[in-house]
Amino acid sequence: MDLVRILAAVFLPPLGVFLQVGIGKDFWINIILTFFGYLPGIIHAVWVIARK
Structure with missing residues (x-):
């Protein structure tokens, strides 16, 4: 699922x-973050998913 x-x-x-x-x-x-830049949004999303 990850x-x-x-x-x-x-x-x-x-x-x-x-x-x-x-x-x-x-x-x-x-x-x-996604609104201000697509790349920061991706980095944050992957970080949130990997953290949990």
């Missing part, structure tokens, strides 16, 4: 975070 989350994080970072933690602090942080 592979699916990581693939989702690469194509749509907030989706990967949502699949891992739901709507919470990390999800909103990822939305903001």
Whole structure:
């Protein structure tokens, strides 16, 4: 299942975070990071998925 989350994080970072933690602090942080730059959103999403 982590592979699916990581693939989702690469194509749509907030989706990967949502699949891992739901709507919470990390999800909103990822939305903001993705808005300011796609790469920071991907890095944060992969970090959130790997951390849990």
